[in-house]
Amino acid sequence: MDIQVFATRFAANAEAIERFLRDIDDDCAKWKPAEDEWSILEVIGHICDEEMLDFRTRIDYTLNRTGEAWPPFDPLALVEAHGYAGKDIHQQLTLFLSERKKSIEWLNSLELPNLDLSYQHPRLGALT
Secondary structure, three states: OOHHHHHHHHHHHHHHHHHHHOOOOHHHHHOOOOOOOOOHHHHHHHHHHHHHHHHHHHHHHHHHOOOOOOOOOOHHHHHHHOOHHHOOHHHHHHHHHHHHHHHHHHHHHOOOOOOOOOEEEOOOEEEO
């Protein structure tokens, strides 16, 4: 499997998210379909944290720190801890796009990564 495939998909995904959110207003961004569900603003906050705190870290551990446990990551706790609902949607979008660009650049910088490696998750088993 070619790492470039992932980088290309990540770029296309970022463009789609940017198009979707470019003209969204605050009321729409903060609307929740139900009290126990996330708003668009909370979702974009979550994917910002995924880019910054989770994705690159876990791939790095899988490729370069074989056998080491992944750092903990609790996305539900971060909704409140990082105050997603109180942030500006357009600033969060800009942050996401910046972090996604870093992820793509990082993916493209990997030299012949062994994509057959996996991480043994305590509950989910082997993750490739």
